[in-house]
Amino acid sequence: MPTTHATAHAKAGMIARLNSPDYDRWAGQIRATGGCRQPIHLRGKIDHYDRATGRLLHRYTTKHEPDGVLRIPCKTRRASRCPTCAETYRADTYHLIRAGLVGGKGVPETVATHPTLFITLTAPSFGAVHTHHERNGKPQPCHPRRNARTCPHGMVMSCTARHSKNDPRLGEPLCPDCYDYTGTVLFNALAPLLWKRFADSARRHLAKQGGLPLKDLRHHLTLSFAKVAEYQRRGVVHFHAVIRLDGPGGPTAPPPPWATQEALTEAINHAAKAVTAKVPAYADHPERTLRWGDQLDIRPITMNGDLTDQTVAGYIAKYATKAAECVGTLDHRINPLDNLEAYNLRAHARRLITTCLQLSKEPALADLRLADWAHMLGFRGHFSTRSRHYSTTLGDIRADREHHARTEDITTGRLPLFDDDTVLVIAEWHYAGKGHPPGDQLLAAALTGTRLGGAHDL
Template sequence: MHHPHAIAGMIARLHDPDYSRWAHQIKRSGGCRQPIHLHGKVEHYDQATGQLLHRYTTRTEPGGVLRVPCKTRRASRCPACAEVYRADTYQLVRAGLVGGKGVPETVNSHPCLFVTLTAPSFGAVHVQREKNGKVLPCHARRNAETCPHGQTMSCTERHSADDPRLGEPLCPDCYDYDGSVLFNAISPELWRRFTLALRRRFARLNGLTVKALRAQASIAFAKVAEYQRRGVVHFHAVIRLDGPDGPDTPPPAWATADALAQAVQHAAAAVTAEVKPLGRTFQWGTQLDVRRITMDGDLTEQAVAAYVAKYATKAAECVGTLDRRIQPLDDLNALPVREHARSLIAACMHLGNHPGLAELRLTQWAHMLGFRGHFSTKSRHYSTTLGELRAAREEHMRAEEISTGRLPLFEEDTVLVIAHWQYAGQGLSIGEQLLAAALTGHHVPNLGGPDDA
């Protein structure tokens, strides 16, 4: 049943004389759930004569504001904008595998791997185990040990995929919460060191120095971070071999996928990163997955691109934490989160007070359980950029505005553009969110709370 405030908000908006213009703004924003509201104007002048050629002002817009998309990548905040980000990430990753978007199609013949780097164990947690399509007991142990806190370290249940206990420790008192959030915080540095070690090892396998390798071959990356249910990140990466000038040149014949896989396995096992103030050293987990990407095999470029893009719009929701920052004065016991997530957040807050750990910014990133890195990154030469994809989309929209007469056609070199914009708020009421979902075909938002306009 719909919230009464939502129904009232829908009726008010539908009866607004400016509804059609409001609906046009919503469609233009792609159905963004939390659009940015702007006051202002844009004026076009002829540089030679000073004549005003065109003026746009928000005074005539519904509510006196222009609504533009928030452009968040997080599906938990705005599914519409996150879908645009997901689609762009898919195109970016796929272009680096088969070409397009400025990348030559010959890149599809370059050796390419899909690699998953995992986190080490910080204590036994409830998991769903499968073998040949059959769900196995979680942690079945005949002579299971009893931990110092009196908990038998065994679980014979066959957990379903939606069991809320998945990822939670068998014994919370034994679990290394500090280690978990510190690993998240240090993982971007661990990834950086992995890429350096990979190049060194690949060069050495082929009897070269790193400098000599750069003159003959290069290695490109595209990676995304994914949270496991236990609250730690692991990285999925596309790793491709190119010639010295990137995807435009083929790698030499000796630069093979097998040699690259050997280098990946060595680098993943060799690199470490230390949190010196605490004397703790971290490395990747022992579970390393290295697979060859083929255009017609079990692991195709479409599957890889779709898999990477899916996680580009997610954060730590699966762990049961929040998608907003937590303030130091917030009552942790009152947060609407799972107990496991609460303990991870508490570890961030506690460690964040350590003077030697200030650069890890654990307090500011407690809602992300310590991880503050970019969720998706790539090498400069891997493929196109998200910025270039957005620019192409904006140019297409501008051309459409010109073709329909909503924007005049000017010679850009002869026109001076003066813009004045002011932030005027953000978001839609719940009733407006329902209308936006109907207009654009996106999922109807959760109506559990009051209007948030």
């Protein structure tokens, strides 16, 4: 649609909405979504019955709502899809991570005395890429090599440029034809398994230090963690994690005296070096073993140093709302039959995606489901995960917030408040669509003070 036509269409929609008799109620719904860019539309009803008599006490139905639907926030964690909901997710994650460091939200404050470390597990090198490093705030030469060799493709393996922080070349290989794209996507695909093996190995090492058989460890000690995946510019994931030692059952009990910060450091060091994941042989490629890169960062979290509980919680929460699109790929699944040329992709990202699609055809690699996860460059794990006892859950934090929202709804007379013991609530909802037509989108942004636009709008 030509832009002028589209604008006229949006304007007409906006005027129609403003003039509709239920405009106020529509605006109320929009405010309640907090400015969600792509709200879910629900059709349905909630009935409240008296448990004793079966009498219908109250019925709420979306029939009387604007367009016959209730709009609720999409609750995505991806800032590229909906900045408002991603911000809510970020804030919730922040509180959850912080509660695991200093207590709160049902976690005792004594948790702050448990040995806790912030670690970064990286991927190995898959070839030289353009990088940004700073010394005293000044960018340093990228990859300077005197007498640098020339690769078989005629590229000199040296780069003396001082790349700025947002140089689009960052993360791009010095020679794309030498770069190990296969290794990169296979590492992404196996990173969740490597993490699992890492945590298991750390537990085994701790059991050994405590002189315990592994199966008895949980009666003495819990290894609790919260982790987040971050894509490096070269398109490979690495993990940041808070790792904490608790007593049996989680943060309410202290760990045994032998389970010190030093013991935890040793277990992490050991586990990061020890674990591997195997890629089976396929076509004419032999079996391949992948492991973590040499760069392992282990740092204590202190109340008043470089790395405080707030810094760590902020860091993890920030990465929890980012995904692979930060490295220039797509934030939706790719149909293997799609023409990748039609997407606006960085050459490096396109090559990683193409590699996923090619490898997905190898029967030996079928379990990695590389076609389904090509848009994530092979990584199919969750972005942000926590062990069971880390702290409270996102669900609890959400329920807390939504309870507030509901109480407000009730006080404005939308829904009567009933005692759950005497009232039976039966809800029936159907999905009825998503998002806003262009006119509504403009109005919604104006109403809630959110910004319009974005890479993957409408």
